[in-house]
Amino acid sequence: MRTLNILLVEDDEVDVMNVQRSFKKNNISNPLYVAGNGVEALEMLRSGSVPSTNRLILLDINMPKMNGIEFLRALRADPALRTSPVVVLTTSNDDKDRMESFQLNVAGYLLKPVTFNSFVDLMLALNKYWMLVEMP
Numbered sequence: 001m002r003t004l005n006i007l008l009v010e011d012d013e014v015d016v017m018n019v020q021r022s023f024k025k026n027n028i029s030n031p032l033y034v035a036g037n038g039v040e041a042l043e044m045l046r047s048g049s050v051p052s053t054n055r056l057i058l059l060d061i062n063m064p065k066m067n068g069i070e071f072l073r074a075l076r077a078d079p080a081l082r083t084s085p086v087v088v089l090t091t092s093n094d095d096k097d098r099m100e101s102f103q104l105n106v107a108g109y110l111l112k113p114v115t116f117n118s119f120v121d122l123m124l125a126l127n128k129y130w131m132l133v134e135m136p
Contacts, residue, residue, distance in 0.1 A: 004030040008058045042074055062090065090109075090110075
């Protein structure tokens with residue numbers, strides 16, 4: 001089975017821990033890289049600290065310094081990064097955020113589950129899906 005390099009762009013430590021715990025509970029062994037905001041994520045991507053092959057970005061919308069929409073704009077404007085698949089994982093149920101995200105070519109827009117068990121189920125489904133998708 002191939003490796004999927006996952007960059008989680010998330011400023012909330014509890015949500016980071018929920019993703020990490022969900023990976024552990026589901027025996028997901030794909031490497032998880034964490035950036036606390038969009039600026040940090042772009043630096044990690046551009047420096048090569050996150051492998052460029054089989055890469056998936058899980059992106060929160062509401063973050064300090066550079067929010068998810070601003071990050072998406074910068075990502076899509078960068079020729080070396082613009083094809084990176086992004087799935088938004090957020091608490092924002094705002095139609096404006098959803099529409100802007102899809103206009104910036106996100107692969108999906110998921111609302112963060114309220115309960116941990118639902119979070120575990122979501123991470124498992126997301127991982128299964130992305131393990132089947134052909135990546136650029």
